[in-house]
Amino acid sequence: METLERMRNIGISAHIDSGKTTLTERMLFYCKKIHAIHEVRGKDGVGATMDSMELERERGITIASAATNVTWKDYNINVIDTPGHVDFTIEVERALRVLDGAILVLCSVGGVQSQSITVDRQLKRYHVPRLAFINKCDRTGADPYRVFRQLKEKLGHNAVLMQLPIGLEGKFEGVVDLVKMKALYFQGDNGESVVEEEIPSHLAEEAAARREELLDAASMFCDELMEAIMEETVTEALIYKAVRKGTLARELTPVFLGSAYRNKGVQPLLDAVLDYLPNPAEVENIALDLDTNEAKVVLKADPAAPLVALAFKLEEGQYGQLTYIRIYQGSLRKGDEVYNTRSRKKIKIGRLIRMHSDSMEDIQGAPAGDIVALFGVDCTSGDTFVRPGLNYSMTSMYVPNTVISLSLKAADKKSEDNMSKALNRFTKEDPTFRTYVDPESNETIIQGMGELHLDVYVERMRREYKATVETGQPQVAYRETISSRVDFDYTHKKQTGGSGQYARVAGYIEPLEEGEYEFVNEVKGGSIPTEYIPSCDKGFHSALVKGLLIGFPVTGVKVVVNDGTSHSVDSSDMAFQLAAVGAFKEVYRKAGPKILEPIMRVTVEAPTEFQGNIFGSINQRRGVIISAQEEVSFFSVDAEVPLSEMFGYSTVLRSLTQGKAEFSMEFLKYGRVPVSITEELVEAFSKTRKN
Amino acid sequence: MVKSELIRRSPLRIFEKSIHGGLGKGNIGVIASRKGVGKTACLVHIATDKLLQDKQVLHVSFSARVDHIITWYEDIFREISRKRNLESAVEVHDELVKKRIIMNFNQKGMGTEHILQSLRAMIKDGHFAADCVIFDGYDIDIATSEDIKAIGDFARETNLEIWFSLSLKGEEPLFDDRGLPRVVLPYLDAIAVLVTLRFIEGYVHLQVVKDRDTVDVRDMNLRLDPKTLLIAEIEE
Numbered sequence: 001m002e003t004l005e006r007m008r009n010i011g012i013s014a015h016i017d018s019g020k021t022t023l024t025e026r027m028l029f030y031c032k033k034i035h036a037i038h039e040v041r042g043k044d045g046v047g048a049t050m051d052s053m054e055l056e057r058e059r060g061i062t063i064a065s066a067a068t069n070v071t072w073k074d075y076n077i078n079v080i081d082t083p084g085h086v087d088f089t090i091e092v093e094r095a096l097r098v099l100d101g102a103i104l105v106l107c108s109v110g111g112v113q114s115q116s117i118t119v120d121r122q123l124k125r126y127h128v129p130r131l132a133f134i135n136k137c138d139r140t141g142a143d144p145y146r147v148f149r150q151l152k153e154k155l156g157h158n159a160v161l162m163q164l165p166i167g168l169e170g171k172f173e174g175v176v177d178l179v180k181m182k183a184l185y186f187q188g189d190n191g192e193s194v195v196e197e198e199i200p201s202h203l204a205e206e207a208a209a210r211r212e213e214l215l216d217a218a219s220m221f222c223d224e225l226m227e228a229i230m231e232e233t234v235t236e237a238l239i240y241k242a243v244r245k246g247t248l249a250r251e252l253t254p255v256f257l258g259s260a261y262r263n264k265g266v267q268p269l270l271d272a273v274l275d276y277l278p279n280p281a282e283v284e285n286i287a288l289d290l291d292t293n294e295a296k297v298v299l300k301a302d303p304a305a306p307l308v309a310l311a312f313k314l315e316e317g318q319y320g321q322l323t324y325i326r327i328y329q330g331s332l333r334k335g336d337e338v339y340n341t342r343s344r345k346k347i348k349i350g351r352l353i354r355m356h357s358d359s360m361e362d363i364q365g366a367p368a369g370d371i372v373a374l375f376g377v378d379c380t381s382g383d384t385f386v387r388p389g390l391n392y393s394m395t396s397m398y399v400p401n402t403v404i405s406l407s408l409k410a411a412d413k414k415s416e417d418n419m420s421k422a423l424n425r426f427t428k429e430d431p432t433f434r435t436y437v438d439p440e441s442n443e444t445i446i447q448g449m450g451e452l453h454l455d456v457y458v459e460r461m462r463r464e465y466k467a468t469v470e471t472g473q474p475q476v477a478y479r480e481t482i483s484s485r486v487d488f489d490y491t492h493k494k495q496t497g498g499s500g501q502y503a504r505v506a507g508y509i510e511p512l513e514e515g516e517y518e519f520v521n522e523v524k525g526g527s528i529p530t531e532y533i534p535s536c537d538k539g540f541h542s543a544l545v546k547g548l549l550i551g552f553p554v555t556g557v558k559v560v561v562n563d564g565t566s567h568s569v570d571s572s573d574m575a576f577q578l579a580a581v582g583a584f585k586e587v588y589r590k591a592g593p594k595i596l597e598p599i600m601r602v603t604v605e606a607p608t609e610f611q612g613n614i615f616g617s618i619n620q621r622r623g624v625i626i627s628a629q630e631e632v633s634f635f636s637v638d639a640e641v642p643l644s645e646m647f648g649y650s651t652v653l654r655s656l657t658q659g660k661a662e663f664s665m666e667f668l669k670y671g672r673v674p675v676s677i678t679e680e681l682v683e684a685f686s687k688t689r690k691n
Numbered sequence: 692m693v694k695s696e697l698i699r700r701s702p703l704r705i706f707e708k709s710i711h712g713g714l715g716k717g718n719i720g721v722i723a724s725r726k727g728v729g730k731t732a733c734l735v736h737i738a739t740d741k742l743l744q745d746k747q748v749l750h751v752s753f754s755a756r757v758d759h760i761i762t763w764y765e766d767i768f769r770e771i772s773r774k775r776n777l778e779s780a781v782e783v784h785d786e787l788v789k790k791r792i793i794m795n796f797n798q799k800g801m802g803t804e805h806i807l808q809s810l811r812a813m814i815k816d817g818h819f820a821a822d823c824v825i826f827d828g829y830d831i832d833i834a835t836s837e838d839i840k841a842i843g844d845f846a847r848e849t850n851l852e853i854w855f856s857l858s859l860k861g862e863e864p865l866f867d868d869r870g871l872p873r874v875v876l877p878y879l880d881a882i883a884v885l886v887t888l889r890f891i892e893g894y895v896h897l898q899v900v901k902d903r904d905t906v907d908v909r910d911m912n913l914r915l916d917p918k919t920l921l922i923a924e925i926e927e
Binding site: 611615 | 801815
């Protein structure tokens, strides 16, 4: 258990451009794992170590999550670099799943912005304890106190300052540690030596006041500290203990300051990871037992218990497929035989690896709590590995529906081969990315969570797989549904010599409040023989795949079959399936069919001077403004906007606001399409049918 | 119950009757009480009643977070629809949401003129034809008489009703001998209707204190349901 206490699995979650990659890089540097610091958009062309993909290097952002192991003061820290953009939600959520704690990085100039809010919401959903790091204190306009207030007001954190800045902007020199009551300076070429000095006299009063606040907040979690405060016998150890307790309970967010770029404040943050974030044994993890109807089982972070591990990330490396796994229970050793509960296959562990971004180290084994990588294992992201005999699966993760699709066409035969290789890989890596071949147009269709999501995969196909592909227009994933109950009574009859086909089905269809499809059998007296009931179900289900209005899947339908007729010779499985399809087609238009479209939750943030433009732009896009929030010179607006109206919005927004606004977007729900647009869609669909 | 019936039988009809058919466009109305008595619930009930009548409402608030206000609306709507057993409540709710915008401000760093400018931007550029504006939590202590005048001008210029909540703080007596809160005395002319919430025999009663040119305390025969905080008729 001693190793567990000295282990941390942490993620660094942030808004793009808040300096997450630079911070990660510095953390790795101070842990002496890498020997030179590269900038994210560095001149030396090497790029920061965590950005493993060329594309990411070019864009200066981190898209895929890679796990990196570092050692700090004899503690093992696995750093999981989470993607910053909301379009890659599933990647973020997968990474969050395996974290025990996180650092929420905020920019001291930009503050809490829309994506910080999304990222914070994700951390909350997975109950991840967190520290906040207010970065870029050296920048012009840096105001960590404002960001601190926003943490409380906008994100609702019970935030408490653990440090004070010494100077700001160009004069940012270091921080005051409010626990030790010392000033910390970072000296040497790369800030590697941390020097403790007395607090500068002009900050003494402020530091004393903020320490009071810190003690007040921390004492809520520890009676011992409360008593010590009364008796004036407060020790550093007591403060650490209290803050740690509050943080683990996710009721307190300690706030640290610095500038990763200027090499200031990173080592104290590493200390904070050890001091305040949980070790794997302090986090409860739950698996589902597939043998007992998915009953929940609490896992024990005990290396001696039977193995349970989750594959959370696949990566195509230079030498084949790498599978990142988190071990929740038991241990994994080289040569072990493990069982994949999804594919129901046994595999043997050939090579076990500890990753440092682009370099790797072969290891013999790893205990519960650790994050390691496997080589050459065939599996899908999200698979559970267990010791043979167990049949557990880690809780199924929240996988959202795809909302947008794009058709692809390969330029030549070679590209086509490469494209299919790439698609095969991507669908394994990312469950929100799907692909199929449209049987009518014979085109390859990819589906995903947003424009940027698909763009990145198309780019990766070009770069990593050398597949030249053309893309069609992005297509919104509409749905059809019905709005009223209607009876059906349909006979399928065919007599073409020999045995014919005969089946009659009767009943009704009606809207289903929740869920996509429900089939109810109310046939009495065997008017439809029992063996043909599943045929009816199958027939109706197949009819829902393509609606008759615009050819999109029909959802929210309840089918009740209550009568029918069969023929002893001419009835068959096929006859009843066809009768069901016929019945559905016959009455569908009478059931008030409606088109549904994906509605996105959109948040736009900009300086106040642009609010008229932005309100207008949302209004033009059939958006419904839910709320607007205004600070002194900045405002944000929350709106619900149909996805079909959001194509190219980033470009529009840029020109409306001289590039000073930003927005984020997430799928919210399916909503009804207005009548005028329904007519357009139906007309467009009937035209394509005629051609 | 269908929506039209629910509107007809709303206690807000009694509320309107006791102030001569309602506040009316271009006017300012105030609901005043000490903190925590139920002003926000009253305002949200008034707003919800407007929304049910297909009117558009801009809710201006000065609180820390928008989701608290949304929760108020959700709670009040749920209570109303449950109490009256409203038909197709989900559809009605979805329609209401489209007619309501919440604008949240940090008043401390922001002048009243700035706030009004943002409201104008929403109404004009956002094409949101508001019928009613709710000002909840506006701090009258830091407002000047110019601010109040500007809000009055805004109400007339945009031809909409504005309802204010007014939080009374400090030492007794809060009211003068006519029943008017002392803090409003400098702005009395700008206020068309003033309603106070007063504790009487364990219940919060709604009383009209000012209605246009008339100043005297009249019980509206309405009180707040202590459980749901809805405005309710006092049954004999």
